[in-house]
Amino acid sequence: MNVYPSVMELVGNTPLVELRSLSPKPGVRIFAKLEGQNPTGSIKDRIVLRILREARKSGALEPGQRIVEASTGNTGVALALFGRMLGHPVDVCVPDSVYPEIEQLLQVYGARVHRVPRQAGIKTAREVALVVAREEGAYYLGQFDSPSNVRAHYETTGAEILADLDGAGPVDVLVAGMGPGGTISGVGRRLKEANPSCHVFGVEPRLGVHVQGLKSLDDGFIPPVLDESVLDGKIIVGNRHAFSHARRAMLEEGIFGGISSGAVLHAALRAASRIERGNIVAIFADGGWKYLGTDLWQSDDLDDAGIEAHEDPLDDILWW
Numbered sequence: 001m002n003v004y005p006s007v008m009e010l011v012g013n014t015p016l017v018e019l020r021s022l023s024p025k026p027g028v029r030i031f032a033k034l035e036g037q038n039p040t041g042s043i044k045d046r047i048v049l050r051i052l053r054e055a056r057k058s059g060a061l062e063p064g065q066r067i068v069e070a071s072t073g074n075t076g077v078a079l080a081l082f083g084r085m086l087g088h089p090v091d092v093c094v095p096d097s098v099y100p101e102i103e104q105l106l107q108v109y110g111a112r113v114h115r116v117p118r119q120a121g122i123k124t125a126r127e128v129a130l131v132v133a134r135e136e137g138a139y140y141l142g143q144f145d146s147p148s149n150v151r152a153h154y155e156t157t158g159a160e161i162l163a164d165l166d167g168a169g170p171v172d173v174l175v176a177g178m179g180p181g182g183t184i185s186g187v188g189r190r191l192k193e194a195n196p197s198c199h200v201f202g203v204e205p206r207l208g209v210h211v212q213g214l215k216s217l218d219d220g221f222i223p224p225v226l227d228e229s230v231l232d233g234k235i236i237v238g239n240r241h242a243f244s245h246a247r248r249a250m251l252e253e254g255i256f257g258g259i260s261s262g263a264v265l266h267a268a269l270r271a272a273s274r275i276e277r278g279n280i281v282a283i284f285a286d287g288g289w290k291y292l293g294t295d296l297w298q299s300d301d302l303d304d305a306g307i308e309a310h311e312d313p314l315d316d317i318l319w320w
């Protein structure tokens with residue numbers, strides 16, 4: 001019998017798919033880790049479940065206690081489902097730039113939504129979450145602060161990548177988007193332990209540009225969980241490149257990833273253009289479903305050259 005006791009046991013063990021037609025050179029293999037295959041459709045299922053389980057075990061989170069978090073989307077959605085399944089009322093503080101599909105999901109899963117003005121952004125949403133925690137005795141999940149976030153990726157995402165690539169040679173390059181920074185810090189540390197010459201690149205939107213789930217470190221708030229010591233460089237991406245590469249992944253590899261997956265693919269191809277041989281792993285943090293209401297999937301008929309012309313040439317690798 002191969003039955004799962006609950007949907008929570010489906011978190012993790014996501015597939016690693018080789019992007020055969022997108023790799024620019026025969027000696028360079030690019031592998032995408034498809035985190036959209038998690039139950040609520042994103043990588044955040046891993047960290048939310050880990051933080052909740054550890055907090056219940058330590059007693060920091062009491063049975064039935066209200067939980068609050070700040071999120072641009074995916075963490076809020078994962079918390080709304082898993083918090084509810086573990087018997088907790090859930091509050092999510094979101095910038096009102098949040099995509100309508102995400103807000104709908106939060107409501108479908110029964111979360112109470114607090115909106116902060118768009119320009120106030122995630123930093124203010126986090127401050128509002130801390131006020132709700134203080135004033136209503138709610139447990140603050142703390143994805144920007146909790147070591148459990150990094151530990152979840154070190155122990156699961158990173159370990160799975162090494163196991164899945166066993167026999168295919170070392171991971172030479174890791175490319176992952178940076179929101180709070182848990183993925184790049186945890187997976188980066190694990191892959192560097194396995195191969196000290198693995199290059200780790202964080203993907204970041206240019207300041208003022210909205211790439212769902214990602215955060216510019218130039219906005220003045222460096223998340224406490226982000227371990228910049230694992231980074232060898234960061235790749236700044238605009239949303240045109242993110243959109244066009246999300247479409248390329250879908251049209252050329254049949255992978256329906258989200259906007260940040262497009263940004264990560266663009267960055268992975270940049271990294272691939274700089275090496276002759278090697279294995280590149282790219283973290284596709286969520287699926288494309290949540291963005292069907294956006295113009296992500298409306299082709300703007302701009303090929304790479306056309307996008308290059310539109311994009312700011314700063315859209316490049318910044319080595320550490």
Ligand SMILES: Cc1ncc(COP(=O)(O)O)c(C=O)c1O
Nearest residue numbers: 177179180181182183213260285
């Ligand atoms: C779509 C998407 N991509 C990437 C990330 C970045 O993940 P991390 O929090 O591990 O930096 C997030 C985080 O919110 C996300 O939602």
